Amino acid sequence: MKKVAIVGAGQSRYGDFPDKGIKELFFEAYKDMNASVDKGLDPKVIESAYIGNLGSGGFQLGNMSALVTEYCGLTHINTMRIENACASGGYALVAAVMDVMSGTHKAVLAGGVEKMTDVSGIKQKYWLGVSGDTEYERLAGTTFSGLYALIAQRHMYEFGTKREHLSMVAVKNHKNGAQNPKAQFQREITLEQAIKGPIVASPLNLFDCCSTTDGASAVLVCDAEMAKQFTDTPVYVTGFGTASDFLAIHDRANTTTLEGTRRAGAMAYKMSGLTPKDIQLAEVHDCFTIAELLAYEDLGFCEKGNAGPFIEEGHTQIGGDKPVNASGGLKSKGHPIGSTGTGMAYEMFNQLRGTVQKPTRQVKGAEIGLIHNVGGSGGTVAVTVMRR
Amino acid sequence: MAHVSVPMYWRTIPQRYKMIGQKCKKCGAVNFPPKGVCKYCQTSSEFEEVQLSGRGKVHTFVLISAGGAPPEFAEQEKAGGQYPVAIVQLEEGPKMIGQIADVDPKEVKIDMPVKAELRKIYTEEEVIRYGFKFVPG
Ligand SMILES: [Zn+2]
Numbered sequence: 176m177k178k179v180a181i182v183g184a185g186q187s188r189y190g191d192f193p194d195k196g197i198k199e200l201f202f203e204a205y206k207d208m209n210a211s212v213d214k215g216l217d218p219k220v221i222e223s224a225y226i227g228n229l230g231s232g233g234f235q236l237g238n239m240s241a242l243v244t245e246y247c248g249l250t251h252i253n254t255m256r257i258e259n260a261c262a263s264g265g266y267a268l269v270a271a272v273m274d275v276m277s278g279t280h281k282a283v284l285a286g287g288v289e290k291m292t293d294v295s296g297i298k299q300k301y302w303l304g305v306s307g308d309t310e311y312e313r314l315a316g317t318t319f320s321g322l323y324a325l326i327a328q329r330h331m332y333e334f335g336t337k338r339e340h341l342s343m344v345a346v347k348n349h350k351n352g353a354q355n356p357k358a359q360f361q362r363e364i365t366l367e368q369a370i371k372g373p374i375v376a377s378p379l380n381l382f383d384c385c386s387t388t389d390g391a392s393a394v395l396v397c398d399a400e401m402a403k404q405f406t407d408t409p410v411y412v413t414g415f416g417t418a419s420d421f422l423a424i425h426d427r428a429n430t431t432t433l434e435g436t437r438r439a440g441a442m443a444y445k446m447s448g449l450t451p452k453d454i455q456l457a458e459v460h461d462c463f464t465i466a467e468l469l470a471y472e473d474l475g476f477c478e479k480g481n482a483g484p485f486i487e488e489g490h491t492q493i494g495g496d497k498p499v500n501a502s503g504g505l506k507s508k509g510h511p512i513g514s515t516g517t518g519m520a521y522e523m524f525n526q527l528r529g530t531v532q533k534p535t536r537q538v539k540g541a542e543i544g545l546i547h548n549v550g551g552s553g554g555t556v557a558v559t560v561m562r563r
Numbered sequence: 564m565a566h567v568s569v570p571m572y573w574r575t576i577p578q579r580y581k582m583i584g585q586k587c588k589k590c591g592a593v594n595f596p597p598k599g600v601c602k603y604c605q606t607s608s609e610f611e612e613v614q615l616s617g618r619g620k621v622h623t624f625v626l627i628s629a630g631g632a633p634p635e636f637a638e639q640e641k642a643g644g645q646y647p648v649a650i651v652q653l654e655e656g657p658k659m660i661g662q663i664a665d666v667d668p669k670e671v672k673i674d675m676p677v678k679a680e681l682r683k684i685y686t687e688e689e690v691i692r693y694g695f696k697f698v699p700g
Contacts, residue, residue: 310596311660313633314684315661315662316685318631321625325623325624325625325648325650325660328623328624329622329623332623373628374628374645375631378625379625421602425650425657430623
């Protein structure tokens with residue numbers, strides 16, 4: 176099998192952009208990716224594209240990947256939309272990696288785009304919160320905040336995780352996002368603010384939940400043998416893992432473990448020949464604060480049940496021994512669903528090459544990083560490990 | 564839209580009205596709601612129907628406030644303030660999600676005993692949807 180490298184990565188700004196649709200957003204990320212290729216990119220080398228997307232703003236459910244790629248001038252290439260809820264982008268990246276590994280195509284684009292702010296608040300709720308086991312979970316009166324709150328409550332009960340621990344995730348990620356010029360919310364919040372946010376689905380409050388976001392991202396994946404024609408400092412994909420689970424939380428034997436994360440992580444470590452200890456920084460799926468704590472445990476960064484103390488001790492801050500979500504995470508950077516996974520790859524590409532936009536956010540000297548993207552409440556999970 | 568049509572709803576009436584579960588003929592475990600293949604042994608699709616008692620205890624719960632309620636439940640949230648939703652550990656083995664009614668939300672606790680009752684869930688397409696909610700007891 177072919178070895179795989181990432182040689183370029185781009186991201187649009189994340190936020191609320193009334194003047195941009197999915198085509199314009201994706202083109203912004205695509206241009207940014209092209210500009211990032213050190214030795215220049217002739218777009219004609221791109222043979223294939225995988226685009227993560229959930230809802231296309233509710234208006235282009237069919238053929239959206241061809242729509243956004245032809246808008247960028249990539250007419251006639253192989254292209255497909257990948258949909259695995261909030262993990263769509265992570266799976267688009269894995270699809271691109273597998274495409275190159277197999278030798279089918281040499282240079283492949285993995286990207287994602289979502290337009291979420293065009294839909295009214297009431298429609299957003301019909302359109303979102305539809306990736307659990309809707310026939311049962313939705314019919315009990317929950318959306319995703321409620322589902323993650325069920326997990327949080329049980330985690331607090333089993334392990335003594337505190338309200339403060341949840342809020343520490345929000346405070347850390349807002350601190351990082353405040354230094355990310357492409358983040359949706361570039362402002363810090365205090366622990367007190369985070370603890371006292373208006374309740375959404377108790378125990379989760381507004382500051383425990385990510386927002387709705389417009390945005391796009393794109394990375395260029397290629398056969399490692401040709402990487403040096405694009406850059407002297409490629410980032411190599413050492414392994415990936417993907418796994419699924421029961422959609423409904425009530426169907427799972429264990430409420431406080433995302434089995435999909437555990438299995439996807441284990442597979443990615445094994446393929447990479449690495450262990451959790453070797454990971455020097457990570458971008459994990461913090462759609463809700465509890466989700467980041469689960470990720471610490473299920474990816475093996477700390478013992479099961481110990482995520483609360485782990486964040487409290489500062490391990491996951493920039494400057495700690497395992498910085499997590501230096502980008503600001505979904506919480507502060509934003510969560511344009513289909514773009515989130517490849518947006519994480521964009522951040523990791525820059526972190527490992529030492530090229531993040533603001534040096535205050537740069538994790539110095541990191542060589543090995545992991546990205547982790549969750550669909551729904553854990554129904555699908557994609558993990559990718561990379562090193563420079 | 565996360566819209567459960569009347570025909571979709573109608574197909575699940577045995578679960579929603581009567582809590583009919585599936586006892587696996589191979590491993591003996593009870594699946595609820597139903598699966599094509601037993602979720603425990605993952606090998607058998609031979610089941611016998613069992614009537615669940617609806618009794619169990621709260622495994623975990625959430626209190627849904629404004630912003631956390633799906634639009635089809637917004638009216639309920641507005642009328643009564645936050646409403647509790649729980650995953651209940653049923654005495655026959657499976658866990659199931661449902662609202663808890665007839666309780667002060669502040670009184671809901673993990674391990675609290677509950678039982679299922681047929682209640683009005685919500686109205687969509689001018690059709691009232693009935694199903695089970697849990698109540699203390
Ligand atoms: Zn069985």
